[in-house]
Amino acid sequence: MKTKHVVTLFLTLFGITMYAQQMLSTETAVELALENNYGIQIANTTVEVAENNKDILNSGYLPTITGNAGGSIDKQNTEGELADGDTRIANGVETRRYNASVTLNYTLFDGLGRQYNYRRLKEQYQLSELEARETIETTMIQLFTIYYSVAQLSENTGALEETITISKDRLTRAGYQFDYGQNTKLEVLNAEVDINNDSINLINAKQQLKNTKRDLNVVLGNQLSQDFEVDTTIDFLLQLNKENLLEKTKANNVTLLQANKNIEISQLDIKTSKAQFLPTVGLFGSYGWNESTNNSPLAFVLQNTTTGASAGLNLSWNLFDGGTAITNTKNAKLNLEIQELQKEQLIADIERNFNNAWDNYQNRLTIYHVQNDNIKTAQNNFERTQEKFKLGQVTSIEFRQAQLNLLNAELSRNQAKYEAKLAELTVLQLSGELLNVEL
Template identity: 30%
Template sequence: MNLYKKLSALVAVAVLTVTAASAQEFLTLEEAVRIGLEKNYAIEIARRNVELAQNNVTLGNAGFLPTVDARATRTFDNRDSRQEFETNPAREVSGARSNSLNSSLNFNWTIFDGMGMFVNLDRLRTLKISEELLTKATVETTVADISNAYYEVVRQAKKIQPLIDAVSLSAERVELIREQYRVGVAAKVAILTAEVDYNADRTELLRQQENLKTAQINLNQLLARDPDLEFNVIDTIQVITSLELNESRIQALNQNPALLRARVNQELAVLDLRSAQASRFPVLGVTSAYVFNRSESEPLNPFSPISNQSKGFNYGLTLAVPLFNGFNRTRLAQNARILIETSRIALSQTQQLVESDVARAYSRYQNRLRILDLEESNIQLARQNAEVAMERYKLGLLTALELREAQRNQLVAENRLIDIQFEAKAAEIELRRLSSTLVIEGVAQ
């Protein structure tokens, strides 16, 4: 195949690629995050848990409201009886039937329980806050995962073009050596070597296309979409370079969901102690009932009634004074105090962990920015070197091995720059996740 045919084939492939790409969905990071927040399974589960916690925050669940229940019992009886008297003959009744109806409407209301109902309501509200913080953490982690997966697609897509350029250069080199061979200034082995390099570049391009497809599948999985759905992404990775350590640390201490949940757990431990203390107080309640009873029966003797009916209502107060329950109230109070101390230690541990994570993330972020500056300078040198090497090779001033080395150096430099751009962006995303500034009102910033 001559150079014209090879270049024509490359152009045809490029046209087909562009045509296929134009028919594909263009997916922005904001759109990916929106889809993820709407459809991601972990977020859906977390939101359901928040709904459950919200449903539990009611006065009735805390014990403020009275209870009213109605009861009714209907019974039927069929019995044989024998009555013996001292002076009269025995009296026998077979199959005597009777039935009764008992019904009541009961009202119970606890009006004082040592402030336990107030503690229960505070606990329910605190549990709801805990679930909301867990959902927030899930959202931020999901947004970070989606962002990283999105920029992984960008990275793998950006690596395609350098490989296409490498294949084009290798094809040009093969054709050039063929021309040199025809005029007798190149050996057959040079053609074979150039073709081996050309095939190696094509293989690497195919592998890179596979990497791109895998990255797209991974992102589609996070978005709960069809894994085979193809799409296009932006072609640049913009890294925020203005993040500061002190500001990130302060934001993390004030906003990090893990740290906030540790503080909420400390509040729950205090509420457990208040609940144990409330159980030592008497419980005062109001009770009332309306009762209706009616029974009918066949008489067993002349003096037995055939029906009996009663109805009416009652009301009063109930007072329960806890005296002794095997020291269980004391045990619960002691355990609550232990949990308060444990939660205090856990809070300190979580705070230290968050601060350490922020420090590590910022160090990585700063280092990646420095490397990014070096690689941006280095890529210019690598490109210039490859261009000069190609011109010298055409003039016969450079060997094929030296040309290949220059081309490989350029490809490696291109890949290093793309990789460090991705790593710098990933470091930025992690730092913003830890400081809880990655998501504002459900939108990736």
């Protein structure tokens, strides 16, 4: 008996676990997307590349040290005449040469170009972080768009299943009435046609639901190996304040922040271009070893070894490079003007987009509340019509129309609910608050 109770408890807990695994909440969906979405992973890797580039190892501030080594062997036949007139011949004379050296080069001053380039790399890293944030925000909007499409299709499927249940009950009632001579075969045929239409709509909705779930799984990095359900509960952030969000939009909109960062980078580009007009001062030093051996009877020295160090300063000044530096500086200034104009245009566009998004959100929210009220009216109308239909006081056509009115009201309410939520998310994205609030 104890074993039976344990098995029962296990099956119960296993069933609860399976159900929990099948319910995909918005929080879990966000976590899976942040960790596994391919676009987000690529963006994060790009940030890592920019982080490597801004390191001191890539700054040009460190010296370069080069090691060189070599060796050679020569074999030659040599004939030489001495001062007393004698001639000596040496065949197969072998000469060996070896060398090794270490050289250090360090730039002491390059017109501050190195400093501006280093600062530019840091700004580029911050720009990469903003680009990654934009990718994440865009992915979150994509995620919620598909997630709420799944939720809407799930609710639509439930409404269509309920409609079929009502239509089947109507067909059964029509069949009984026909058997007892209370109506004609036409009523039965009409009920069968309506059931077929409802069944087709349900089949299409279920297939669309499966396809949309696959789309959602792709956004999540294909982390869901089984079928799942989504949460159809929606909470609106009714405490949102338009003026407050507009100020946050001007301060935190990711596209605007990127424009500001591009302006800072362009300003550094101008300074880097001007650095080309200044001289470069460098420090160098080396230590070397050389050895050569020669077994020729004609050689005065059979082996020679030298070691030594050297150091010094060098200065180079490109007095005129054909006008390249001048052209680069002019173009850098013009590029800064372009960036500033683009920022002004972007500010106007963002403010317009925010106002449009806010009005759209308010309209969607109002429509959703109206559709909620419409559901109550349609439900009340259907229940009254259903009662009269059972009493034979309304025709099947009138009953079917009331049934379709209720179904359409439910479908419209579902659509309005998720469109209102997505409109709210768009407002949050524009204001830079999408990743800062609990959705």
